[in-house]
Amino acid sequence: MVQTEFWVLKNHFEGFPKLSDFELKEAELPALNNGDVLLESVFLSLDPYMRIYQKEKGLMKGSQVARVLESKDPAYPVGTLVVANAGWTTRFVSSGKDLQRMIPDWPDDLPRSLALGTIGMTGLTAYFGLLEVCKLKPGETVLINSAAGAVGSVAGQIAKIAGCKVVGSAGSDEKVAYLKDLGFDVGFNYKTVWSLAETLKEASPEGYDCYFDNVGGEFSSIALQQMKKYGRIAVCGAISLYNDREPPTGSYVQVPMVLKELCMEGFLVTRWVNRKEEGLKALMKWVLEGKIKWQEYITEGFENMPAAFLGMLKGNNLGKTIVKV
Amino acid sequence: MVQTEFWVLKNHFEGFPKLSDFELKEAELPALNNGDVLLESVFLSLDPYMRIYQKEKGLMKGSQVARVLESKDPAYPVGTLVVANAGWTTRFVSSGKDLQRMIPDWPDDLPRSLALGTIGMTGLTAYFGLLEVCKLKPGETVLINSAAGAVGSVAGQIAKIAGCKVVGSAGSDEKVAYLKDLGFDVGFNYKTVWSLAETLKEASPEGYDCYFDNVGGEFSSIALQQMKKYGRIAVCGAISLYNDREPPTGSYVQVPMVLKELCMEGFLVTRWVNRKEEGLKALMKWVLEGKIKWQEYITEGFENMPAAFLGMLKGNNLGKTIVKV
Secondary structure (H helix, E strand, C coil): CEEEEEEEECCCCCCCCCHHHEEEEEEEECCCCCCCEEEEEEEEEECCCHHHHCCCCEECCCCEEEEEEEECCCCCCCCCEEEECCCCECEEEECCCCCEECCCCCCCCCCHHHHHCCCCHHHHHHHHHHHHHCCCCCCCEEEECCCCEHHHHHHHHHHHHCCCEEEEEECCHHHHHHHHHCCCCEEEECCCCCCHHHHHHHHCCCCEEEEEECCCHHHHHHHHCCEEEEEEEEECCCHHHCCCCCCCEEECCHHHHHHCCCEEEECCHHHHHHHHHHHHHHHHHHHHCCCCCCCEEEEECHHHHHHHHHHHHHCCCCEEEEEEC | CEEEEEEEECCCCCCCCCHHHEEEEEEEECCCCCCCEEEEEEEEEECCHHHHHCCCCEECCCCEEEEEEEECCCCCCCCCEEEECCCCECEEEECCCCCEECCCCCCCCCCHHHHHCCCCHHHHHHHHHHHHHHCCCCCCEEEECCCCEHHHHHHHHHHHHCCCEEEEEECCHHHHHHHHHCCCCEEEECCCCCCHHHHHHHHCCCCEEEEEECCCHHHHHHHHCCEEEEEEEEECCCHHHCCCCCCCEEECCHHHHHHCCCEEEECCHHHHHHHHHHHHHHHHHHHHCCCCCCCEEEEECHHHHHHHHHHHHHCCCCEEEEEEC
């Protein structure tokens, strides 16, 4: 009999999530049938999307790097590491169909947790958002907010690789210093600038071709005014809007959208599931070449999942938020 | 010596335009040089965009169908009708470069004023907005607001020609009746429905693939919630937002944009200036085949330009607003 622990959503989120919205539970896992695999989570991913995608009570959804503990599927020998979408749980049984293999030839000195971040879902989000949604071209100017976060930090570095000027916004001076380490042309702390509009103008007086938006809300209303004609906006997330009890309101977008003929597109990385291999290979190559640096914000202990999640929503993290079991 | 009359913007618009914002002036036109043409306006176009594009005091901008009165350019003999962008004026001198010829073989029984509307700028706006921005496909469901207006009424009919289901919103029961004459599948009066969200749901329970937006603001916030996954929104105008002293505010768009991976694009018809001939030919063909019906809201008398403009901003018009000199 194998025991598992898992976190459930006990109360629907209302406003900013609370520790009491979560409950840690235990259960016994069933015995393995032929073709089944028993896995244990090694690293779990925490991402802002969970705030709006977790609509139902019950097991918190999410992905992990997991190790095969016991196997009745010869394709997954004991010890194999995979990426799974099994939710916030320490152990689980899989029929193998929903497991994703790690990209081959993973170097020994590269943490496997990157398969959840820079060389995983968040890296792919930056990759497809910039290349397919923003359709950025060399020489263009790109604005990225939440730029020291898991997605923004990769997006900024891909934009530099693509030959763009990159302006990034983050919420602390430490994060701004990190943006400069990453090669951003301009980085600023949106919490301390006296005027976001003036800061954006100063950073790029001629405006922005692309805007990779992780934040939404008022930041975006101001950024829209600084776009160039035919500017493209990739809406990756809207973390500023996830945690209000009443939906916040602000300027309507239509007038600047028309006057500057802007194109704004929301996207989810799942759209490019068929091009995952291409994206992961490119990301791995850039990481190995040192063109994409990475940072993880690791919390130890499965029992700390909810607290780490709340911390990420508050912006405590630099880079990708990971819980190590 | 030839006299001309022209309307100038005396005070910048603030809130809803007032008659006192305009002033009628007179002037003498210069004698013609070689290559010059003297023209008189026959029909003048009035369009919502004028409310936001007229940034400077002075001559009100706009286009007209004009007739050559005197010519020192053999390419434009006396009596020739052209489309010009000479502003709100009765007579003007042109070097010929900025004049656009009427499309050839214009049938005698078709009003030349249509060269400003259905077979002109507004028709082209509908044509390129639907085909290039919305990229609508047969079998899709299209939502159009301000649907009895100059652009909306053409957009709805093109969507029907393209094999789509078309839902239109307008501001009076008379306009809704007109939508049904035009072949819209559903038409409703947004001023009298008890719930816009419920009305949109009922008209298309499975949602909307395309939304041709002439209105913006709250209507759009509600419509966004009714879009299908990967829905496309062509922002043509935002008449609900043009006339407020303080920019109105409402729900931010980013959350529905991401969750449904929507694409919203603002556009101006000038983008397709190189494809004008293609568009005008298609529109003329559909008009002659009876597949596109047209309606003009004609005010007589150049002195009534400002009043007619204000009436159009209030939504008095069915179809294209034209002033006949």
